[in-house]
Structures are given as C-alpha cells and as structure tokens.
Amino acid sequence: MTLEVTVRRRRGWVDVVIRLLKKPDVALGLVIVVLFYAWSMVEGVLQVVGALLNSPALGWALLPYNPFQPHLSQSLQPPSILHIMGTDDLGRDILSRVLYAAPYDALISLVVVGGGILIGGFIGMVAGFYGGGVEEFNMWLTDLFLAFPALILAMVIEATFGHGYIYAMIAMIVVWWPSYARLFRAETIRVRSMKYIDAALLSGLSRLEIIRRHIIRPALITILPYATLDLGNVILFYSMLSFLGLGQQPPLPEWGSMVALGLEYFPRWWWYSIMPGLVILIIAVATALVGDGLRDVIGGEERWV
C-alpha cells in the first residue's frame, strides 16, 4: 500500500486546463482539438449561411481554392507550395477539400457523443437508481445493442432507411449509446451506496430529484475523459462509413471517402489517400491525448473512492 499525500485545493476548470497544458503531449492534443472545432464552427457557419443565402461561394471564402471546381490540367499534382496537400484526380486542391469537410466530422462527433450521453445516460441512470426489474430490462436492452457489431448495425440501418449524412448520424447514435448506458449505470450504482443519498431520501426528495442533484454531475465528470476520447472514435468510425460509401455523398468531400477514392492512385500519387488519412489520424490521436490527460487530471479527486 502506498501512502498518497497531496495538498487538497479547490479546483476550478481553469485549474484543470492549466494542469492539462503542463503536459506537452496533452497540450499539443488540446491545441489541435481546439483548432479543429473552432475552424469547423467558423467554416460550418459559412456553409450554412451560404446555403441559406444561395451563395455557396461563402463556403470556400476562407479556403485557398474552390473545393468543387475541377482543374483537369492540375490533376494529381504532388504537395507543393501552391497546393500544400497536392491535388486529386480532378485537379481539386486536397487541402481545401479537407478543410471543407471538417465541419461534417466535427458536427457528427458532437452529435453522436452528445446523443449517446443523453440516451445512454438516461437509460443507465434510471437502471442504476431504480434497480430491480427496471434495471434488468434496461441492461438487457443495452446488451442487445452492444452485442451487434457496430458496423453491421450501422450498415443495416442505412440500407433500410437511406444513405447520407443524416442517416449515418442516426445510425451511429443507435450504435453508440449502449457504452454510455453502462458507464452511467456503474457510476449511479456507486453513488447510490453513499450515505448522502439516504439523507436525501429522508428529506423527502423523489428519486428523480436525487438523480438530478447527486448523480448527474459526478457521472458527467467521470465520463468526460471517455467522451473526449470518443469524439475521435466517432470521427474514425464515420470516416470508415464514408470510406464504404455510407456517409455524405460526392461531390461533397469527406475524409474517409477521399481516402477510398485515392486508393486507386496509390502508391504513385500517394498524397491523395495519405493526406486525408493523416488528418483523420491526427484528430483521433489528439482527442485521445486530451481524453487521457483529462483522466489523469480529474481522476476522482473530488470523489470519496
């Protein structure tokens, strides 16, 4: 047994961020993640406004090139100062296409993880707190969905209801919530055995009130590292889906489908697949680093373990 001695101090979120930034790898990951989502937000807004105002050019106002305009004379150019990531078979600048596609991945990662937390959280917390038959049923449902290979289930859903971005999103939410149900249930069970829950019951609070006051916050804090890491997982999975043709359809660029298209041209015109692939890899690793760092920093300090 080791004797852990630390000085207890009030920690706010500022503190957490500072401690995260102290580790160089986590700091790098954090910078990348923040840049990614910040960029996606800006670019996403531009694309939406452009669509509403019927001037799609807004969507590439900030990009080096128009991601849709083919320049066959420029096709398959290697990375250079003019085209940092090279061009694809239609002469389109790969960097611009990568940047244009970013908001789709950013959005889907947030929606799927957010949806997973909402649905899984509700099912898991109710299961953990009410126990008995409710718990049995909820966890049976969870296990049912968990048992399906995620990719197959997503493909089936899309095959049934249709292809495209929105359907991919829905399919992924269906596949993603069970893990969160498990996590929330485990945390609920842990908190339920705490004596302050008994005290709350004696004060006449209803079960739902107790969940709201005492369970939601520690549960969210506990799953935060996992959820952060999961953002990267969603992006990876969605890239896989669009690699298989199940994501947003051409001519809309998407990282995964760009990798798929570029395979034909591999290895001679390697940049076509590698560049978008690298981007996927970097984002996924960055979220993993931040998630890991969060887990080390947050790691149950406020809890009574």
Added chain:
Amino acid sequence: MDKDFLVIEHVVKTFQARRRTITDFILRRRVPLIYAVNDVSLRLDKGRVLTLLGESGSGKTTLGRLIVGLEKPDSGKILIDGEEVSYVGSREYIKSKLRGKLQIVFQDPASSLDPYMTVKDIVAEPLTKLGISKRDVIGAVKNALELVGLDSSFLNRRPTELSGGQRQRVAIARAIITNPELIVLDEPTSALDASIQAQILNLLIKLQRDLGLTYVFITHDARVAKFVSDHIAVMYLGRVVEYGPAHEILNKPLHPYTQALLSAIPEVGRRGLPKIIGGEVPSAINIPKGCPFWPRCPYTMDKCRVELPKEVHINNRTIMCHLYS
C-alpha cells in the same frame, strides 16, 4: 405524547443472503435469509437517549434504519408519537406527518456528504421540500451551523476541504435543521480521532438538551454508551438480550454477553488485557438454535442449546437468558 414516544413492536427484518438465481427458481429453492432484526420490541420516552449497544452483526444499524424509515420491516411496526413510520420509498411517505422529521447521522463523515456540493447546499437540502423562501433557508442554515459550532465562513466550502470532525458537524447541522422529532446516530464518533470524539459527543448532548431531541444512539463502545445513554439495549444477532436504565446495566450487567462486552473495553489506567470469551460472532445466516449466544457463553446449560429464552422482567430490566427465567 411524551411517554412511549418511540414504540418498536415485534419488528422483524430479513435480507436475502444472495440474489435469487435461475437455479433457485428451477429447484424451487429458497434463498437463505439473514435475520438482521429478529423480533425486537422497545420503547423510549420523548427527550431521552436510547443506546443500541452491540458489535457488528448485532442488527443495531438495521434497527436504526428501520426506525427512520430507510428500511421496511417484514413484520411488526414502529410508531413515533403515535404515527406509524413509513418507508421512504413508498407513496405514503410523501403524505406522512413524519416526513423530514426523522433524521440520521452516519458513522462515516466522508460518504455522508456529497463532495460536489457546498456546505450551504448540503445543510439546506432537507428544507427543499418544505417550500421555504430562499432568504429563510439561508437564515436557517446559518443558524444550524452556529448551533454545531461552525461560522458562516464554512458556507461555501466543500466537504473535501474539511476535517473529519468538521464534516460530522455539517452532518449534524443537516440533521437538526428541520427540527426533527427523533435522530438516529449510527456510531457518529467511531471514525473520528479520540481527541475530537469528546467535542462531538459534548455537542450532541448539548443539542439534545437545548432542542429537546430524542436520540437513538448506536455504538459498540461501552464508554460512549456510559456517557450518552438514559437507556441501553444490548443487541446480539438481531435480538435485544438485555435492556434497562443505563446506570443499572453498566454497574450490574446481568446477561453474560453484556458482562463480556463491558469487561473488554480498554480502560485507561488498567494495564494488561482482560480475560474474555472466545469465538467470532457467527454469521447471521447460520444462527444457532436456542439462545443465539450459547456457543460463546461461559454459562451454557443444556437448555440454552435448544430453547430460545423468553424475555423476563426483573425490576426495571428486561433480559433474555435462561439464567434468569
């Protein structure tokens, strides 16, 4: 009604020793039961302190939880001021006149307070369902904290910033803020350093006197029982083996278990270890037939092995032992 303010009548509470499995279902097998509280009857007048004295497995914690309604008895009933105590999870609880009037202070100061909440919110929680204005709530919280010896600088602190004794004070403040009828104190000082125990015990007794509270005090330490109690009920394996006024039981314990328990307390100034009975408290699943104490009793007779002793009243004492029947 001050006399018999708390009435416990033939209360039985069992727990399943393990979860029922499919195999049990198929074989029509019953899951073994733990008789945590095995036919207990007690009475207590208002404003007095009853101590449940016993070791782990005696059922004292379960009985404490039954009294406030955190558990539901299998049979028997518990009345406080004439009103039957209802289970916190039931529909009747919301309408019960006793809601919020029965409080409990736990042994572990850490797990009794939500580490994510401030002291202010923790102490104010029992008032949430009473529809009191925000200003009055703050006033009540400050008042409660003052009563337990904490100033308003503690309002915005979190439990992780407090010492064990301070946390326990917060727990006590939370327990008294609704002007409860009765408070169960489950080993409230066992997890505290000896130098802090005296502070908290003094505080509890002062509060009891000043606020006219009725306490059910749970402990395994006879020294503490000596200080706080008006009445003592000695519990063993779910039964009350001896019950009576505190000073009588402590000066002249009649039941062999009580005698053993009292002699085993380390007394300052007495060097060396007392001679005691051996044997571990058996698990509450395999309760021996007859008197539950016979395997460890130095005075066992043949009768003890087969027949459960009846309760006998001697003067003010109630005792469950064949030596006296």
Added chain:
Amino acid sequence: MGVTLSIEDLQVIYKTPNGTIPAVRGVSLELSESEILGVVGESGSGKSTLAFAIAGLLPKNAIVKARKFIILNNDALSSPNVFNKLRGSGVFMVFQDPFSSLNPLLTIRDQLAEAYVTKVKQSKGVKVGIGDVDDEELVEYLKRVNISDPQITLYKYPHQLSGGQIQRVMIAMALILEPRILLADEPTTALDVLTQIQVLQELKRLVDEIKTSIIFITHDIALASAIGDRLAVMYGGLLMEVGNTEDVIREPMHPYTQGLIASIPSKSKYEGLLNEIKGIYVPTNLNECPFAPRCPYVRDDCKNSLPELRRVNNRFVRCRLYG
C-alpha cells in the same frame, strides 16, 4: 536486551506539486526486543508516516533524513535495499486500511502461503514452493485470530471478506512471519471489541515467545496503555511525551497527553460534559510549539520557539512548562 531499532532525528518530507509537507519533523527513539511501544496521535500527527518510514514503504515523493537510522543492526540510510532484505521476517507492517492490504487477485491461502514461504526462506534459507505449504497449518493461524469457518475462509478472495476479517488475516500473516519488528497501524479499528482483545493477546504472544518489538499506533490512548510497555505521544510530526506507560497514565506531563486522557468518557452526561481538547490540528511553523494553538496553558514563549524534547526524571517531554 537487544536494541532492534534506533533512530535519531528522523525527518520525512513529502514533495507535492503544491509544495512540501513536513510530516515527521524530528523523531528519535529506540526500541528493544520484547517491547511494545504505543504511539499515540491523531490525524496529522505523522504517526503513520513514521511507521512507513521505519518499514521502508514511503512513496517516491518522500524525502527521509536522519542523524541515525539503525534497524536490526543495518544502516537504513546507506541504501534503500536494506528494507527489501529485511521485509518479511525482519520488519512487517499491518496497515490501517484493510481493503488495500491484500492482493485482490490471489486467494487468502496463497497470500498466507507466500508469507510462510518468505519466513522459511529468510530464517532457514530453504526455498519452499507456495504449493507445498500445508493448508492445515495455515488454518491454525486463522483460528488463532478468531476467524470462523477458517477452512472455507482460506480459499476466499479478499473482496469476499469484511474489513475486520482482512485485518485479522493481516495479523495472521504477522504471526506466520514472526517478524523481529512489527509495525501495527490502527490494526484493530475494524474489529469488534471482543475480537480486538483476542488479537491483542496474540500480539502479546509474539512479544513473549519470539521477542518481537511492536510499534502499536493508535489514536486511542486507553488502548495503547492496555498493551504498551512504553507510550510515545506524537503531535504535529514531533514527539510530545515519551515514557513508561504506568508513569505516563498516572501522571501525564504534557498538556496534550493530559487532554487525551481527560477526554475519555468515563461518566454519565448527568455528571457533566466531557473534557474537550479544543480546536483541531492546524499545521504550524517549526518555530513554535505545534500544540500551542490548542493548549490551555499556552504562553508567549510557546509561540516564539519550539521547545526541545527534554529528559525529566524518567520521562521525555517537549513543553515549556518543564523548562
């Protein structure tokens, strides 16, 4: 009588990201064979840290300094490997927290057998396999610490036992190892009073038969006085009073010791409230007496400099009241 432990001015400082924490600020003591030293202190007194230092189990962020640190005739300051050699039948420690004391992946049997194997290797130099250890012998040890159904308990895993049972398993391990120095940090807190007595009797047997030296750490001075030959009262990382148990109890010199003894409940509430030691432990600088904030006899010079641990008759006291 041989001296098993001799330390002079032992200090332990923890380095944390938020600053350094002095846990033990200069403790000197000697321990002989067949002696039980009761160390009495509250949270923050440094008593557990002292035990970990003697057992060589401090975490990496702890810095240990001492003028002298001789344990079983080995110089502990020379190399950290000293402790590795001694651990087992030389020095053994029973921890305060039962739930992290045992390996959750091994049965009780295997862990007790491991102790047995260690004992045989260290005392006789013979190597025995864990599988060769006789279960019946292990059962006997479990019986000695009052564990019911010892044959069944032997094959259980730690998570299936209660805190009190685990504490008893650790004591059984100590009985198997027959260590020359045993550090027991609140070893009976989770135990019922009757079992506590049984366990203490077994510890006394170790002392009488094997000549073990025991450092018995507790916050309960009555318990320490029941079992200890000598008492050492610690506060704020320093020794406040050290002496023979009878003397200390009969005539406590240090105000803290007096307060500890006086605050033990011995009367009914109707005869008056308990004597309290006011306040809680607050860390202080080294240039004042650590007990000054709570001392009923505090004077100005108590806050100006730290009193030394002085010898007064047969006692050591650290208090301005005595010079």
